[in-house]
Amino acid sequence: MNNHFNGLKTAGLFGLIWALLLGLGWVAARSFGNSAFIWIFGLIGVATTFYSYWNSDKLAIRAMRAFPVSEAEAPAMYRIVRELSTKANQPMPRLYVSPTEAPNAFATGRNPQNAAVCCTQGILQLLDERELRGVLGHELMHVYNRDILTGSVAAAIAGVIGTIGQILSFGAMFGGGNRDNNGGNAIAGLAMAFLAPIAAMFVQLAISRTREYDADEDGAKLTGDPLALASALAKLEAGVARAPLAPTKDVVNASHMMIANPFRAQDISRLMATHPPMADRIARLQGMATGYNPNN
Numbered sequence: 001m002n003n004h005f006n007g008l009k010t011a012g013l014f015g016l017i018w019a020l021l022l023g024l025g026w027v028a029a030r031s032f033g034n035s036a037f038i039w040i041f042g043l044i045g046v047a048t049t050f051y052s053y054w055n056s057d058k059l060a061i062r063a064m065r066a067f068p069v070s071e072a073e074a075p076a077m078y079r080i081v082r083e084l085s086t087k088a089n090q091p092m093p094r095l096y097v098s099p100t101e102a103p104n105a106f107a108t109g110r111n112p113q114n115a116a117v118c119c120t121q122g123i124l125q126l127l128d129e130r131e132l133r134g135v136l137g138h139e140l141m142h143v144y145n146r147d148i149l150t151g152s153v154a155a156a157i158a159g160v161i162g163t164i165g166q167i168l169s170f171g172a173m174f175g176g177g178n179r180d181n182n183g184g185n186a187i188a189g190l191a192m193a194f195l196a197p198i199a200a201m202f203v204q205l206a207i208s209r210t211r212e213y214d215a216d217e218d219g220a221k222l223t224g225d226p227l228a229l230a231s232a233l234a235k236l237e238a239g240v241a242r243a244p245l246a247p248t249k250d251v252v253n254a255s256h257m258m259i260a261n262p263f264r265a266q267d268i269s270r271l272m273a274t275h276p277p278m279a280d281r282i283a284r285l286q287g288m289a290t291g292y293n294p295n296n
Contacts, residue, residue: 226285
């Protein structure tokens with residue numbers, strides 16, 4: 001549903017993050033003289049993938065203390081989501097509200113049949129119905145594009161790589177491993193153990209940013225109103241600046257699912273952001289409305 005080949009980019013990035021995991025398996029195999037570590041780390045990656053697949057609908061809901069709402073409690077959300085899901089010929093997701101004044105929204109769930117969409121009280125107060133429709137269209141496209149699963153698995157594997165890298169680094173520095181390795185191999189292994197977690201983190205962030213661009217574009221196509229989402233994003237940027245979330249561990253882990261970076265700008269650098277710059281996203285949406293995309 002897009003013109004930016006982001007699906008191909010995501011596949012390539014996933015291949016890279018798996019290569020990093022298997023590369024750490026090679027480091028362990030060389031260090032301990034046992035090739036079984038490559039298979040062990042591969043199996044860890046597979047197990048992590050399946051765990052993330054079955055639990056991807058719980059992380060953000062729990063982190064944001066969200067609760068399910070009925071149609072009587074959130075009539076606008078229900079009306080918009082029912083309209084858009086019917087238009088997309090997809091099942092109606094469960095709807096939640098998070099009791100926080102920080103304006104944001106997110107979707108979660110491994111597939112359209114097991115999905116949930118959540119808005120914070122802050123975003124419901126901040127946006128008009130047209131802008132809310134733009135935001136909900138964006139979130140629904142995250143579900144239909146399987147972005148929540150993609151992001152959750154990438155984050156989980158990056159976390160595994162970070163943990164394994166730390167273990168291998170400490171082992172190498174404090175005398176663990178195979179003493180028969182030559183110095184070059186030992187140095188290369190130590191460098192891999194140190195750099196792989198950093199690389200995995202940047203790959204995870206790149207996947208998240210790529211999927212946000214897709215959800216913006218596809219959501220705007222679903223609603224037929226890219227300027228509504230552009231207006232909502234501008235309000236969200238200002239709203240988050242006024243009422244940011246504290247970067248607790250649970251919220252940080254769930255932040256890649258949210259439509260806007262929920263933290264203060266000084267709490268996270270552009271390089272480490274899970275979301276593309278808001279100005280770039282708005283420019284793309286405005287370009288869609290005029291038939292010109294400045295990033296083509």
